[in-house]
Amino acid sequence: IRKANVVASEAGGITQHIGAYQIEHNDKAITFIDTPGHAAFSNMRARGARTTDIAVLVVAADDGFMPQTDEALGHARVAKVPIVVAINKMDAPGANVDKVLRQMQERDLAPEDWGGTTLYAQVSALKGQGIDDLLEAILLQAEVTETIVADPKGPVEGVILEAQKELGRGSTAAAIIQQGTLKSGKAIVCGEYYCRVRQLIDDKGKPVKEAGPSTPIR
Numbered sequence: 193i194r195k196a197n198v199v200a201s202e203a204g205g206i207t208q209h210i211g212a213y214q215i216e217h218n219d220k221a222i223t224f225i226d227t228p229g230h231a232a233f234s235n236m237r238a239r240g241a242r243t244t245d246i247a248v249l250v251v252a253a254d255d256g257f258m259p260q261t262d263e264a265l266g267h268a269r270v271a272k273v274p275i276v277v278a279i280n281k282m283d284a285p286g287a288n289v290d291k292v293l294r295q296m297q298e299r300d301l302a303p304e305d306w307g308g309t310t311l312y313a314q315v316s317a318l319k320g321q322g323i324d325d326l327l328e329a330i331l332l333q334a335e336v337t338e339t340i341v342a343d344p345k346g347p348v349e350g351v352i353l354e355a356q357k358e359l360g361r362g363s364t365a366a367a368i369i370q371q372g373t374l375k376s377g378k379a380i381v382c383g384e385y386y387c388r389v390r391q392l393i394d395d396k397g398k399p400v401k402e403a404g405p406s407t408p409i410r
Contacts, residue, residue: 193224193323212353212368212408213395217327223368223406224248225353227264234263241267243351243368245340246333248326249301250278253287253314257295265299274337275301276329277312283319342405348372352382363387366410374409375402 194213211226227240241247247268251261268275279292293303293312302308311329315322334340349372355365365382367374374380379388393410394400403409 193327212366214406214408215327217324218331220331221406222327222330223408225368225408237264238267238270239353241271241273243353244271244273246330246337247271247273247275248278248330249275250280251292251295252281252284253279253289253292254281254284256288256291257299262299265301274333275310276326276333277301277303277310278326279312279314280317282314282321283316289314342371344373344404346372348374348378348380350374364410366408369403369405369407369409371405373402373404 193215212223213226214221214223216222225240225243227237241264247264249261249265249268251257257265265275277292277296279289281287282289293306296303296310296312297306297308301310303310303312311333313322313326313329315326348369350367350369353366353368355363358364374389374392376389376392379386392400392403394403395408395410400409
């Protein structure tokens, strides 16, 4: 989706952090939070699911539902968020869509074209195929889920995805604004910690003066 080969730069090919970024599709902004798929990162995935409005469950077309897929599905259900399924690796030998659709049916994720309500898209992340279909499914799900609303003029609320100390910058935190508009110079409180925002940097590394609802910011 970011047209970036994320996996190549990761140790052991595993996405080891929660990253967030925003894209535009059909003049509408969609913010993605990347949660790692590896079994060791269960807590991070649970936190990611609690932050989202829609969960995109990625299922490999050749492997089908694996234990960590079911675990991620469980997180999304506990968070009570609608689920869109991305059937990935459509280019792989042994890709079997019908098998995945049957497994979805078994898990009460009945596909829309099987008479259910679950939207899905067939994609190949490697080749960039079907990505537009997935983005369309996400926007359609957002339209039918009428509770996804925010007030940019209300009190500022958000969630911290991760925090760290950066050389030359000091303490930084990646956050998603959920309500209101955060501006540089404002004070924020997170649990027992508080600080003043010295600088806001967007997901492309550029300084910005403010961040409204659904904006990923550092």
